[in-house]
Amino acid sequence: MTVGFDLTESQIALRDEIREFADKRIRPLGPEMERRKEFDKELASEITRNVSSYWIPKEYGGKGAESIVDLCLIAEEIGAAYGSCLTIFEVGGLASVPIVKGGTEEQKHRFLEPFCRGEYFFAFGLTDSGGPGSDPVGSIKTEAKRDGDNWILNGTKRLISNVDLASHILVFAYTDRSKGAKGISAFLVPVDAKGFHITEKQHGHGLNAHDVEILDFKDCVLPNDYLIGEEGLGFVYSMKGLDKTRLCLAAGVIGIAREALKIGVEFVKNRIVFGEPLTTKQAMTHPLIELSTRIEAGRFLAWRAACLEDKGIRHSAETSQAKWFCAETAVDTCLKVIRMMSGSAWDNDQLNSMLHDAITFTNAQGSAEIHKLIMSRTLFDL
Numbered sequence: 173m174t175v176g177f178d179l180t181e182s183q184i185a186l187r188d189e190i191r192e193f194a195d196k197r198i199r200p201l202g203p204e205m206e207r208r209k210e211f212d213k214e215l216a217s218e219i220t221r222n223v224s225s226y227w228i229p230k231e232y233g234g235k236g237a238e239s240i241v242d243l244c245l246i247a248e249e250i251g252a253a254y255g256s257c258l259t260i261f262e263v264g265g266l267a268s269v270p271i272v273k274g275g276t277e278e279q280k281h282r283f284l285e286p287f288c289r290g291e292y293f294f295a296f297g298l299t300d301s302g303g304p305g306s307d308p309v310g311s312i313k314t315e316a317k318r319d320g321d322n323w324i325l326n327g328t329k330r331l332i333s334n335v336d337l338a339s340h341i342l343v344f345a346y347t348d349r350s351k352g353a354k355g356i357s358a359f360l361v362p363v364d365a366k367g368f369h370i371t372e373k374q375h376g377h378g379l380n381a382h383d384v385e386i387l388d389f390k391d392c393v394l395p396n397d398y399l400i401g402e403e404g405l406g407f408v409y410s411m412k413g414l415d416k417t418r419l420c421l422a423a424g425v426i427g428i429a430r431e432a433l434k435i436g437v438e439f440v441k442n443r444i445v446f447g448e449p450l451t452t453k454q455a456m457t458h459p460l461i462e463l464s465t466r467i468e469a470g471r472f473l474a475w476r477a478a479c480l481e482d483k484g485i486r487h488s489a490e491t492s493q494a495k496w497f498c499a500e501t502a503v504d505t506c507l508k509v510i511r512m513m514s515g516s517a518w519d520n521d522q523l524n525s526m527l528h529d530a531i532t533f534t535n536a537q538g539s540a541e542i543h544k545l546i547m548s549r550t551l552f553d554l
C-alpha cells in the first residue's frame with residue numbers, strides 16, 4: 173500500500189488559479205476592508221461566483237470540486253490572502269452543502285444556481301441566543317410551526333456571520349422538540365421575509381471585515397417550499413456541511429500560518445544585526461524551522477481527513493485533530509513571528525490582524541475543547 177502526498181496536475185492548476193485570483197483581487201483590497209471593517213460587496217460576490225461555487229456540483233451551476241482535497245487547496249490560498257475572506261468561502265460551504273445534500277431537485281436549481289452566479293449569498297444560522305453554541309441540540313429555542321401552506325418561525329439567533337451580505341439565511345429550528353436532534357429542521361429564510369429583523373451587528377477582535385449579527389424571528393412567515401429537504405433532518409444536513417467545512421477550515425488557517433512564516437523568514441534573511449544577517453543565529457532560525465514543520469504536519473492532517481471524506485470513510489476524530497492542531501499552529505506561528513520581529517512587527521498591521529484572525533478561528537466551527545471531546549471518543553473508545 174502506498175500513501176501519496178503529491179498533488180495531481182489538475183490540483184496544481186486549481187491551486188494556481190485560486191492563488192492568482194487571491195493575488196489579483198483579494199490581497200489589494202484586504203488592507204482597506206480591514207480598516208473600514210467591512211467587505212467590498214462586489215468582491216464578496218466575485219468570491220462566491222469564482223471560489224465558493226466549488227462547493228456546488230456542476231449540474232446546479234457550480235464549479236464542482238472533484239475532491240475535498242481540492243477544497244482544502246482553495247481554503248489555504250484564501251486564508252493566506254486574507255482571513256476575513258476565508259469566512260465567505262467557509263460560510264458559503266456551511267450553508268450550501270446542506271442544500272446540496274438535503275434539498276429537493278427543485279430547491280437545488282432554485283437556490284444554488286443564483287448562488288453560483290454570485291446573485292445569492294447564504295448565511296448559516298445554527299447558534300441560538302438561548303444557550304451554549306457548543307450544544308446546539310440542547311440550546312436551540314427557535315421553533316417553526318406549520319400554518320396551512322406556511323411555516324411560522326419564532327426565536328433569536330446570535331453570532332451569525334456575514335448576514336449583511338446575505339440574501340438568505342439557512343436557519344435551524346425545532347419543528348418537534350420531543351424528538352431531540354431528529355426534531356430540528358432547516359429553512360432557507362430570505363432576508364426580506366416578513367417578521368425577520370437583524371437586531372444587532374457586532375464586531376469582535378479579528379476577522380475585521382466580517383461581522384456577526386443577532387437575528388430575530390417574530391412570527392416570520394415562510395412558504396412551505398423554503399423548508400429544505402425533509403422535516404426533522406435539518407441537524408443531519410448541518411453536520412454533513414460541518415464535516416466538510418471544518419477540515420477545509422483547518423487547511424484555511426494553515427494558509428494564515430504559511431503567510432506569517434513567510435514574513436518571518438523574509439525578516440530573518442534580511443535583518444542585519446551586529447553586522448550579520450539573523451540567519452546566522454540559530455536562536456532565530458530554529459523557531460521558524462519548527463513552525464515550518466508544524467505547518468507541513470497540519471496541512472497533511474487536513475489532507476488526510478479530506479481523503480477519508482472522499483472515500484466515504486468516517487473521519488470525525490481526524491477532522492477534529494486537524495482543526496484543533498492547525499488553528500493552534502496558526503496562532504503560535506503569528507505570535508512567534510511577531511515576537512521575533514520585535515519593533516518591526518509592532519506596527520505591522522497584516523501580522524497583527526492575522527494573529528487575531530487565527531485566535532478567532534480557534535473557536536469557529538468548534539472550539540479546541542469540543543474537538544478534543546470528539547477525539548477522546550476515538551482514543552478512549554467511548
Ligand SMILES: Cc1cc2nc3c(=O)[nH]c(=O)nc-3n(C[C@H](O)[C@H](O)[C@H](O)COP(=O)(O)OP(=O)(O)OC[C@H]3O[C@@H](n4cnc5c(N)ncnc54)[C@H](O)[C@@H]3O)c2cc1C
Nearest residue numbers: 296297298299304305306307331332333384537539541542
Ligand atoms: C466570529 C464567530 C463567528 C461565528 N459564526 C457563526 C455562524 O455563522 N453561524 C453559527 O451558527 N454560529 C456561529 N458562531 C458561533 C460558534 O459556532 C459558537 O461560538 C461556538 O459554537 C461556541 O459556542 P459559545 O460561544 O456559545 O460557547 P459555549 O458553548 O458557551 O462554550 C463556552 C466554553 O466552554 C467550552 N466547552 C463547552 N462544552 C465543553 C465540554 N463538553 N467540555 C469542555 N469544555 C467545553 C467551550 O470550548 C468554550 O470554551 C460564530 C462564533 C464566532 C466567535
